[in-house]
Amino acid sequence: MKRFRDFFLFCSGAHVPMLKRAPSETNKYGGIGATIFFTGLLAAFSGGYALWTVFSSPWGAVVFGLVWGLMIFNLDRYIVSGMKKRNNFWSEFGMALPRLILAVLIAIVISKPLELKVFEKEINQELIVMEQQVFKTQEDKVKDRFQQRINVLNAEITQLNTAIQQQATKLDTLQIIAQQEADGTGGSRKQNLGPIYKAKKADADTAAAMLKRITDQNGALIAQKRQELLSIDSTQKATVGGLNRSSIDGLASRLDALGHLTDRSVPVRWANWFIILLFITIETAPVFVKLISPRGPYDDLLEAHEHAYIIFRKETIEKREREHNKRMMIGQPAVNS
Structure with missing residues (x-):
């Protein structure tokens, strides 16, 4: 002692x-x-x-x-x-x-x-939550980097599909008009296949040809843009997978968690x-x-x-x-x- x-x-x-x-x-x-x-x-x-x-x-x-x-x-x-x-x-x-x-x-x-x-x-436990928040923030930044191009491609695909739908609607309307002229329920109200019907049928055929051409052209463009979307999605997933996923366990992080x-x-x-x-x-x-x-x-x-x-x-x-x-x-x- x-x-x-x-x-x-x-x-x-x-x-x-x-x-x-x-x-x-x-x-x-x-x-x-x-x-x-x-x-x-x-x-x-x-x-x-x-x-x-x-x-x-x-x-x-x-x-x-x-x-x-x-x-x-x-x-x-x-x-x-x-x-x-x-x-x-x-x-x-x-x-x-x-x-x-x-x-x-x-x-x-x-x-x-x-x-x-x-x-x-x-x-x-708080560090786990902080890690998830950091990872989510990193993923959101990666998505934001590609999101603008994705939005442009989706808008262009929507525009191309709308053009096809509009032409299909126009074709349906012309076909109905020609059919009504043939059966006498519309147009001249005379059931015949005369010159009026032939003219309206020609308009419908022209619209059908236009629909086929627009469908072929727009379909090729849509396929191209969807392929680009798939490529962007693959690049985005690869970028997210390559992010630094190391655990947060330093002194500053622990003080922040406290x-x-x-x-x-x-x-x-x-x-x-x-x-x-x-x-x-x-x-x-x-x-x-x-x-x-x-x-x-x-x-x-x-x-x-x-x-x-x-x-x-x-x-x-x-x-x-x-x-x-x-x-x-x-x-x-x-x-x-």
């Missing part, structure tokens, strides 16, 4: 030999050091998981996690060790405010990858905020403990040590100045009166 206590005292950033002269303060600084250590440990897990989601490299994740955790540990240790207790609370708060802001930023950075791990199952979940689900949003607040609380706890705790024996010893050093430095400077002035006086030539 003594080794753990000494280690946590080291983590607190306190001067351990001086702190042992104030044993009543060891519990407070041991708790601060433990909080700093476990914050660095969580940062290591967070950084390692973040790198794993990007590169899927176990060794890279372990190395980066250790480096990231040590960096956060050292930064937290520096933040706490740089705070000194004075007798003015507002002066101490002003000095602690930048450290608190930095601690909040660190907490947010640490919490994000761990949030992704906490909501991993929900994020994986954002979708928090926007859509109130419980997930609250859980997300509670996790962030938890890490902010853990990260800022050492600073707040140092800020609100009363001045103790360790602070008095530290201030006395710093004061003694300041006096020693001033005395050393003054001594060097006197020696310098003495040498200057000795080296100065005498002045004849």
